[in-house]
Amino acid sequence: MTARIAYCTDMEKSVLANNFEKRGWFQVSPDDEWYFYWAGAQTCRSLFSVDSGYRMNDNQMINHFPTHYELTRKDLLVKNIKRYRRELEREGSTLAARDATGRYIHLDFLPTTFMLPADYNLFVEEFRRNPNTTWILKPAGRSQGVGIFLVNKLAQIKKWSRDTKSSFNPTLVKDTYVISRYIENPLLIGGKKFDLRMYVLVTSYRPLKAYMYKQGFCRFCTVRYDTSGQELDNMFVHLTNVSIQKHGASISHPSPHPYSPQEEYNSVHGGKWPVRTLRLYLEGTRGKSRTDRLFSDITWLVVHSLRAVAPIMASDRHCFECYGYDIIIDDQLKPWMIEVNASPSMTSTTANDRILKYKLVDDIISIVLPPDGVPNVHWNKIPSPDKFGDFELLLDEEVYQNSDHHHQHTSGHRGGGKTSDRHSAPRWK
Numbered sequence: 001m002t003a004r005i006a007y008c009t010d011m012e013k014s015v016l017a018n019n020f021e022k023r024g025w026f027q028v029s030p031d032d033e034w035y036f037y038w039a040g041a042q043t044c045r046s047l048f049s050v051d052s053g054y055r056m057n058d059n060q061m062i063n064h065f066p067t068h069y070e071l072t073r074k075d076l077l078v079k080n081i082k083r084y085r086r087e088l089e090r091e092g093s094t095l096a097a098r099d100a101t102g103r104y105i106h107l108d109f110l111p112t113t114f115m116l117p118a119d120y121n122l123f124v125e126e127f128r129r130n131p132n133t134t135w136i137l138k139p140a141g142r143s144q145g146v147g148i149f150l151v152n153k154l155a156q157i158k159k160w161s162r163d164t165k166s167s168f169n170p171t172l173v174k175d176t177y178v179i180s181r182y183i184e185n186p187l188l189i190g191g192k193k194f195d196l197r198m199y200v201l202v203t204s205y206r207p208l209k210a211y212m213y214k215q216g217f218c219r220f221c222t223v224r225y226d227t228s229g230q231e232l233d234n235m236f237v238h239l240t241n242v243s244i245q246k247h248g249a250s251i252s253h254p255s256p257h258p259y260s261p262q263e264e265y266n267s268v269h270g271g272k273w274p275v276r277t278l279r280l281y282l283e284g285t286r287g288k289s290r291t292d293r294l295f296s297d298i299t300w301l302v303v304h305s306l307r308a309v310a311p312i313m314a315s316d317r318h319c320f321e322c323y324g325y326d327i328i329i330d331d332q333l334k335p336w337m338i339e340v341n342a343s344p345s346m347t348s349t350t351a352n353d354r355i356l357k358y359k360l361v362d363d364i365i366s367i368v369l370p371p372d373g374v375p376n377v378h379w380n381k382i383p384s385p386d387k388f389g390d391f392e393l394l395l396d397e398e399v400y401q402n403s404d405h406h407h408q409h410t411s412g413h414r415g416g417g418k419t420s421d422r423h424s425a426p427r428w429k
């Protein structure tokens with residue numbers, strides 16, 4: 001028997017409503033007594049703010065952590081990862097080892113990034129060391145490609161910095177920007193750039209409990225990638241977000257590759273490829289072990305980004321959160337973490353999209369609810385594996401803290417994790 005749950009939501013999305021209805025839940029307003037709230041990130045923050053005066057009871061559950069921005073704001077993410085690396089270094093952890101050029105060997109998954117205006121001088125130093133590089137500037141608190149541009153000359157940054165300080169442009173002064181090394185050699189498929197969207201569910205930060213969704217997908221640019229650097233102003237070439245690409249040229253699919261099965265190719269819709277198609281394509285073109293290694297590296301970067309923020313996150317027991325990780329793979333098959341979204345879009349652009357997102361929400365709800373189906377903060381958040389759906393356990397520090405048979409990533413404890421086995425086959429395919 002399933003419990004009839006009073007839910008509320010800020011989002012009128014069919015993938016959400018259909019899931020709640022299927023479970024026999026009924027909708028109430030946020031002012032009524034609710035058990036389960038699928039809220040916008042902002043609503044969640046307001047609910048938890050001291051001013052709201054709202055106190056959650058033990059049977060309420062909400063889909064964001066109040067301080068999720070530590071992971072999902074571009075500037076804070078960078079700050080936290082830098083701090084995490086420094087702390088590991090101070091502890092003498094092998095995880096923080098560097099090569100002869102000073103690069104982190106195991107924790108180099110974020111393109112070099114600086115905050116602007118705060119780190120302007122550091123950026124200039126770095127630019128002078130590597131003058132022939134391209135950088136991407138993004139407003140720290142925005143999304144959907146708004147305000148993003150590319151630069152490859154110091155003069156452009158100087159001009160931008162003068163302009164933003166100018167009183168003629170008051171809107172820009174307020175924004176913190178991040179400037180990141182632009183990945184100039186992305187892996188191209190059919191000549192097009194793409195990024196990988198992976199979903200990661202966190203049910204607790206302390207102890208850390210996280211799951212990775214098997215059904216990620218690639219999002220392709222609509223136009224061919226230009227390697228000459230001539231097209232620096234054409235965002236349709238460089239940004240893979242759907243919001244940008246929707247307004248681009250008509251979507252043409254990447255060319256079918258002899259190794260990618262025809263039916264997989266035919267399932268490409270809306271400029272997207274399921275991650276399993278990418279896997280088959282890469283196994284065919286680059287070999288199985290390189291492909292396994294790539295996916296293992298992706299798991300690795302997710303685990304360490306979560307570990308980086310876990311100590312400072314408000315790990316409230318009422319909360320869970322599903323993040324959208326955006327990853328770019330370069331032509332050496334190295335994955336780069338681009339950003340983490342706290343409210344991955346529940347809008348579906350195609351039938352496949354709808355199926356995927358409906359199932360995603362279904363699987364999230366199965367994992368976060370205790371066996372009797374009623375939210376309860378006293379539950380230990382250890383669901384039985386038959387509740388995982390298409391999720392796979394990424395790490396559970398509570399269950400696996402002292403066991404040695406679990407996955408290598410869960411053993412990479414701060415201050416001395418094993419790193420030698422990081423490239424064994426991933427558990428999710």
Ligand SMILES: Nc1ncnc2c1ncn2[C@@H]1O[C@H](COP(=O)(O)OP(=O)(O)OP(=O)(O)O)[C@@H](O)[C@H]1O
Binds near residue numbers: 138181183326
């Ligand atoms: N360092 C980088 N190297 C190469 N491409 C990048 C880099 N950073 C961002 N991009 C491209 O720009 C796009 C937008 O970047 P990002 O996701 O950080 O911005 P956003 O405005 O928050 O987008 P959204 O909210 O839609 O995810 C990415 O999808 C990616 O294609």
